[in-house]
Structure formats: structure tokens, C-alpha cells
Amino acid sequence: MPQLSFIKPTGRVTLGNYIGALRHWKPSAGSVFAVADLHAITVAWAPDKLRESILEVAAVLAALDLHSEGGLVFLQSGVPTHSEMAWLLECMARMGEMSRMTQFKAAGRNDGSVSVGFFAYPILMAADILLYDAEGVPVGEDQKQHVELTRDLALRVNNLYGPIFTVPEPVIPAVGARIMSLKTPTAKMSKSQDDPDGTVLLLDGADEIRRKVLGAVTDSGREVYFDPEEKPGISNLLEIAAGLSGESREAWAERYRTAGYGTFKRAVAEVVVEETSVVRTRTTALLDHPEELNAILRDGQERALVRSSPKVRALKNAIGYPLAD
Numbered sequence: 001m002p003q004l005s006f007i008k009p010t011g012r013v014t015l016g017n018y019i020g021a022l023r024h025w026k027p028s029a030g031s032v033f034a035v036a037d038l039h040a041i042t043v044a045w046a047p048d049k050l051r052e053s054i055l056e057v058a059a060v061l062a063a064l065d066l067h068s069e070g071g072l073v074f075l076q077s078g079v080p081t082h083s084e085m086a087w088l089l090e091c092m093a094r095m096g097e098m099s100r101m102t103q104f105k106a107a108g109r110n111d112g113s114v115s116v117g118f119f120a121y122p123i124l125m126a127a128d129i130l131l132y133d134a135e136g137v138p139v140g141e142d143q144k145q146h147v148e149l150t151r152d153l154a155l156r157v158n159n160l161y162g163p164i165f166t167v168p169e170p171v172i173p174a175v176g177a178r179i180m181s182l183k184t185p186t187a188k189m190s191k192s193q194d195d196p197d198g199t200v201l202l203l204d205g206a207d208e209i210r211r212k213v214l215g216a217v218t219d220s221g222r223e224v225y226f227d228p229e230e231k232p233g234i235s236n237l238l239e240i241a242a243g244l245s246g247e248s249r250e251a252w253a254e255r256y257r258t259a260g261y262g263t264f265k266r267a268v269a270e271v272v273v274e275e276t277s278v279v280r281t282r283t284t285a286l287l288d289h290p291e292e293l294n295a296i297l298r299d300g301q302e303r304a305l306v307r308s309s310p311k312v313r314a315l316k317n318a319i320g321y322p323l324a325d
């Protein structure tokens with residue numbers, strides 16, 4: 001089944017993004033990988049930072065060759081069918097169902113300054129999915145409700161106007177590693193958090209990676225073993241090592257159990273340096289040659305528009321717009 005995955009340009013790409021998501025993404029005919037830059041402005045943003053983040057995220061997708069084998073890599077903002085479809089669906093969604101979205105309830109309900117876009121973004125996400133006839137959408141537990149909204153909207157449209165949309169299923173990945181901050185191992189490593197020493201960036205140089213990993217907080221005791229409750233710092237490093245090397249956490253713990261925290265951290269730092277070096281070098285090269293990256297993105301956006309336009313036309317036609325075809 002072709003994959004459809006979006007990533008928000010809300011900051012620099014982290015090692016958490018790479019281990020938890022990007023390194024598992026594979027191109028195939030029909031797959032869609034997009035920089036969700038329309039989603040990035042639902043919260044406060046600075047134009048320069050946004051531009052920088054969009055280009056970095058796009059360069060990583062291209063460095064991973066996700067545009068090969070017929071896959072699409074593009075900027076969401078460059079393909080107008082996304083916002084057009086979102087508007088059409090917004091007029092079919094109900095305030096009641098939108099107000100029940102837990103992410104809005106958690107972050108925005110009692111805050112009058114939250115943007116209307118933040119309230120409506122699950123509908124934009126529905127548009128992103130429905131435009132490409134995605135059957136399965138890989139999401140974490142926190143996004144499952146949004147795929148359910150997408151299903152409800154698709155079924156509503158299909159019942160009222162005929163079979164226009166494929167009704168997608170949420171696909172929850174079996175074991176997704178959750179990488180935590182190196183400085184606060186009880187908090188997720190995140191692009192948008194201001195946690196410079198706790199966050200390894202995918203484009204950090206080798207020395208910077210070593211400095212950050214060696215500076216990671218550890219736990220009391222001396223032994224290396226996996227126990228996120230008792231040893232959140234060490235367990236996070238085991239998760240990182242296992243996520244990158246393909247060897248299990250247990251194998252890593254066994255090898256370094258009594259070696260001392262310093263030796264263990266040095267080994268983890270080396271794995272991070274080695275296993276990210278190819279994607280780092282390729283991403284940096286693309287950022288240094290914007291014409292190559294731009295060409296990939298322009299080609300992706302043209303193909304995405306060709307692919308998604310019939311869906312918008314079909315819906316417009318069915319709901320009463322005379323010149324939609």
C-alpha cells in the first residue's frame with residue numbers, strides 16, 4: 001500500500017523525527033511525502049524561521065530519495081488543491097464534532113487568542129488524506145481521532161453526493177520508538193521546543209553530536225539496563241542506539257551493562273554520528289545547491305496537482321458548481 005506521510009516544518013529536524021519516522025519512510029509508486037507547511041502556521045511563526053525550516057525538512061525528504069520510484073515530495077503550500085479541498089470540507093464539518101477534538105480541547109478551548117486555523121487544522125489534514133485516496137494512514141495514538149474525523153467526513157460526502165472518497169483507516173505502527181530529550185528524559189525530543197542541549201539535530205556536526213550525547217543526563221547507579229521508570233536517561237540512550245543500529249536494546253544493554261556510563265555514552269555517540277552521516281551529507285549538499293532541491297520540489301508539486309485535481313473537480317461538480325469539470 002503506498003504510504004502518505006506529512007511532516008510539519010515547525011523547527012529544525014531532530015534525531016527523534018529521524019528515528020521515530022523519517023528513517024522508516026520508503027518511496028514507492030503512488031507514495032506521498034509532503035512538508036506540511038500550511039499546518040505550521042496554525043501556531044505563531046516567524047517568516048525567516050519558517051522558510052529555513054521548510055527548506056531543511058524538504059531537503060531531508062529529498063536526501064532520503066523519497067521522490068524516486070514514482071513517489072511524490074512537495075510543499076503542501078505549493079499545491080492549491082489542499083487548501084481548496086479543506087475549504088469545501090470545512091463547510092461540511094460541524095462545530096460540534098470539531099469542538100470535541102481532544103487536541104483543540106487541550107490546547108485552545110479557553111484561549112481566545114488561538115487561531116481559527118488551529119481549530120480547523122484537522123479538516124486540512126482530512127483534505128491531505130482524501131485528495132490522494134489513501135487507504136491506510138500511519139499515525140500515532142494522538143492523531144487517531146483526526147483519521148476518524150476524516151472517515152466521518154468521507155462517509156458523509158459519499159452518502160450525500162455519491163462515491164467520491166476512499167474511506168481511510170488509521171494504521172498505528174506496532175512499536176514506535178519515542179525518543180526523549182537528552183536533558184529531560186521524561187519529555188519528548190521535539191522540533192518546536194527550545195531545548196538546545198537536549199535535542200540532537202539531524203544536521204548537527206559530529207563534534208556537536210558527541211558533545212550532546214556525552215552531556216546527556218544519566219541516572220543513579222552504574223549499570224546500563226533498560227528501565228524507563230528507574231533509568232529514563234540510560235533507557236533513552238538505549239532506545240537511540242537500538243533505533244539506529246538495528247540491534248536490540250537488550251543486546252546493547254548486555255554489551256555495556258558494567259562498562260560504565262562514559263564508555264556507553266561514547267559508543268552511543270559514535271552510532272549516532274555514523275548512522276546519520278549519509279543523510280546529513282546529502283541534506284547539506286541539497287541545501288547548498290538550492291536549484292537541485294527546487295527542481296525536485298517543483299516537479300513534486302506539479303505531479304501532486306495533477307494527481308489531486310480530479311478529486312477536487314469531482315467534489316465541486318457533485319455539490320453544485322457548474323464549471324468544475
Ligand code: AQP
Nearest residue numbers: 007008010016017020021177178179188189190191192
Ligand atoms: N521524539 C520523537 N521520537 C520519535 N518520533 C518522533 N516524532 C517526532 N518526535 C519524535 C515523529 O516524527 C514525525 C514528525 O511529524 P510532525 O513534525 O508532523 O509532528 P510531531 O510529532 O509533532 O513532531 P515534533 O518534532 O514533536 O514537532 P513539534 O515540536 O512541532 O510538535 C511524526 O511521525 C512523529 O511521530
